[in-house]
Amino acid sequence: MHMHALSPEEEGRCDDLIISPEIAHSPLMQRGGYAVFPDLLAPHEIAHLQADARTQKPTATRTAMPISMRCETRGGAPARVYKVANGSGTQFAIVGSVALRDRLSALAGFPIEATGGGTFSYYEDPGDHLALHRDIVSCEVVLITCLENGPRTEGGRLIVYPDLIGQRLTARAALRRTNGVVLDLAPGDSLVMFGGIIPHELTPVGADQRRVVSVTCYQPRTPEPSAGDAGHAGDAGAVMRPSVTRPDAPGA
Secondary structure, eight states, X not given: OOXXXXXXXXXXXXXXXXXXXXXXXXXXXHTTSEEEESSSSOHHHHHHHHHHHHHHGGGOEEEEESSOBOOXXXXXXXXXXXXXXXXXXXXXXXXXXXXXXXXXXXXXXXOEEEOSOOEEEEEOSTTOEEEEEXXXXXXXXXXXXXXXXXXXXXXXXEEEOGGGTTSOHHHHGGGGGGSOEEEOOOTTOEEEEOTTTSOEEEOOOOTTOEEEEEEEEXXXXXXXXXXXXXXXXXXXXXXXXXXXXXXOOOOO
């Protein structure tokens, strides 16, 4: 729902699933690792994003992978079919603003910044979807803002799985559809989530259904190093090691 350009280092990589103390005790994690806000962005900002999504639509490319090459931790390459386009400066002026960054940082429990520019995802053909996954390391926090979603059907549902925090995806895959939380985002709603910790998916959209979202990834702001800081990572938090390395795609 949600792509930004992968760096050469990100392509084809599974990463450790690390739940740091800051994340574990953050306001967002106290909500289950995700939260939906109907008014995170102002109405005029939503209107600008909707217009930008229409303007960028002719540049969208179709991304497709028939079978997941899934990591058990985070990253990997989930099965998917949908169109994605880069956002313009209009989008970034909104999702990269200092005011929004500071509000998201307060939720996350640590300072964050946008990872490059945002994107628009278009789910508009029957069967378009994004399979179960966790996001790559440069998408520690993901912001997904619904711009269009209709008509409402049983398909095209965004489902998050807070019960799978700390669990290997393949070990619990058989149970995932019985303990997921369906998030029925309406236009203007924004989801803020620890995308690299909370497994999530978008189920196949139905006939005549159209779903368009603005997606922005955020990563921790790196502080300037100070003398004596190098080499200390003893309190990184709980770690799940990756078991496979596959080509990955960012997700939300």
